[in-house]
Amino acid sequence: MTYQRYFSCIIAFVIGIISVSDVDSLYAQQNSSDNDTEYQFASSVYGSTDENLPFWFYSNVHGKVDPSSNNWLNEISVNHELWNTDKLRINIGGEAVFRLSDNSTALFPKAYLRANAYGLQLDIGRFSQPIGLNNHDLSVGSMMVSPNAMPVPKISISTPTFMDVPFTSGHVQYKGMFSHGWLEKDRFVSNAYLHQKYFYLRINIGPWSGTGGIVHNVQWGDTHPSLGKLPQSFGDFLRVVTGRAASESSNAPGSDITNVIGNSLAAYEFGLRYEHEVFTASLTRLFYLEDKVSTRFRSPWDGVWGANIIFKDNERLISGITYEHVNTKQMDSKEWELIGAADYYDNGIYNHGWTYENDVMGIPLILFENDDIANNVLVAHHLGLKGQLMKNVNYKTFITYSRNYGTQDDWVENPGNNIPKDRPDITPREQFRQDQYSWLVSLHYDFARYENLAANVKISSDFGELYDRRLGIMIGLTWRNAF
DSSP: OOHHHHHHHHHHHHHHHHHHHHHHHHHHHHHOTTOOEEEEEEEEEEEESSSSOOHHHHTTSTTOSOTTSOEEEEEEEEEEEEEEOSSOEEEEEEEEEEEESTTOEEEEEEEEEEEEETTEEEEEEEOOOOBSSSOSTTSSOOSSBOSSSOOOOEEEEEOSSOEEOTTSTTSEEEEEEEEEEEOOSSSSSBTOEEEEEEEEEEEEETTEEEEEEEEEEEEEOSEETTTEEOOOSHHHHHHHHHTOOOOTTSSOOHHHHHSOSSEEEEEEEEEEEEEOSSEEEEEEEEEEEOSTGGGGTSSTTOEEEEEEEEESOTTSSOOEEEEEEEEOOOTTOOTTSOTTTTOTTOOSSSTTOSEETTEESSOTTSEEETTEEEEOOEEEEEEEEEEEEETTEEEEEEEEEEEEOOOGGGOOOOGGGOOOTTOTTOOOGGGGOEEEEEEEEEEEEEOSSOTTEEEEEEEEEEEESSSOOEEEEEEEEEEEEEO
16 A cells, blocks of 8 residues: 555545534434544554564554554544433444555454443444453453454344343343354455354352353354365354254365364353452463363363452552463373374364464464464463553553464474484474563553543563564554544
């Protein structure tokens, strides 16, 4: 995209927002004085000492930042309330990102219609919907769905908050979601579908609460370059929803008949929370499931541990602390088997794996490079902190350490790494270990004289063996308003 076309897109988008704003203002005057429109404009510049940006500049930002060069981002977002009554609320929203980099482009991470009624939420379009109990602004990102990739366009029905089970006086609550989405055309299996659902149950006893749930994601259907049309009838959809194998009489590949239809990944997830008058403390545990074997806890150590303390006074020096431990080393392997066989996030039929628009949809520590999952055997520790340094100045900081081993295709080992002399092809996995450190310090300043204006500064660095040593800085301005 040339500079002229780039700025033409900006001007056209701004004119469109202004035009819609005028129409919406008239509509609001005629219908409800409570309707409002929220706008946000942001401009930011990213630079690095290396040709690539640091890890925490391009991870968990919905695919907006180009990791391979310096960036200038201009972002415009709008949310308008169309209708608001005691029983029904309807919103529309959108976001446009105009990026100048070595891969300049215009992106539209959000464009949605949202309706809320009787505790249910209907979303249609492209919108952010992270999945998991420990998926917040201090997290490294959920292994299910994180903010790492651009949101997938879909239709979703959900309970956005925990709802009381009738006749339990709030002691038992539930939360659920069911959605159908469409993946991009430009991937190995073009125009595949995305099925997602989850269900959590929570028990509340005094200040304590315990939560348990299951998450299920499936990439399925449409056209494989050599196998042709994959199973995608309504009957196949019901098999996807219920987690069953494909019919033996269908044109499904053998793995879909012996296992389940499509590329499935799921999780059992549990949480324990304590509500104090000063803070909320919580522990979470996600057990990652790649296939049917995983559902029987074949790899009990694989997944994510999370621990959080969030203070209710956000004006403290430390208002939130998060620690997470990630492990993906076992991958359903028994003691005598080569580990890594489950090949997390990858799939033999859906070769682009658990990605969308060339970004991993789950935890960003698992890497996608050259159209393939490039690093999914790892152990990581992540620490996140946030708080207020002084009036109008808030901060957030990350420190992430990981031991990375690539994928099973990169190495071969035998139990105990005792290498027989007659097997020179066997390589100890430890020879492929790459230790990596990445950190981020983010500062947010609200101007006292201009209540709608804020400045943002980020400093980040990578050092270790997985990435080149690099140091980066981001400087940006944000303006937001509501009418």
